[in-house]
Amino acid sequence: MIVFIVFVVALALPAVWLFARTRPATTRVDLLMRFNAAAWGIAAFSGCAVWIYLSGASAQGVEGDGSSYVAVVGGVAIGSTVLLAAALVRLLVFRRLR
Numbered sequence: 001m002i003v004f005i006v007f008v009v010a011l012a013l014p015a016v017w018l019f020a021r022t023r024p025a026t027t028r029v030d031l032l033m034r035f036n037a038a039a040w041g042i043a044a045f046s047g048c049a050v051w052i053y054l055s056g057a058s059a060q061g062v063e064g065d066g067s068s069y070v071a072v073v074g075g076v077a078i079g080s081t082v083l084l085a086a087a088l089v090r091l092l093v094f095r096r097l098r
Helices: 002-021 029-055 068-093
Strands: none
Touching: 002 068, 029 068
C-alpha cells in the first residue's frame, strides 16, 4: 500500500510542480487567476469523473467490476494531464509580448 501511495504521488507531483512553477509575465493578472481556478477545477472534475467511471461504483452502492487501484491511477493520470496542458497554455498564452 505504501508503494502504491508513493507511485500516485510520483505520478501527480511533476504536473503540480510544473503548473505551480510556470509564472508567466502578464499584465492581465485577473484573467490569469480565473484561468488558474478553471484549470484546477477541470483537473479535479475530470479526475473524479474518470475515477467514478473506472471504479464502476454507482449511486446505489453496488460495486462494479472495476479495480479501485486502477481507478485512482486513472484519475490522477488524467488530472495530471490536464494540469500539464494548462501549464503549456499558461506559458504560450499568458506572456508579455515585447
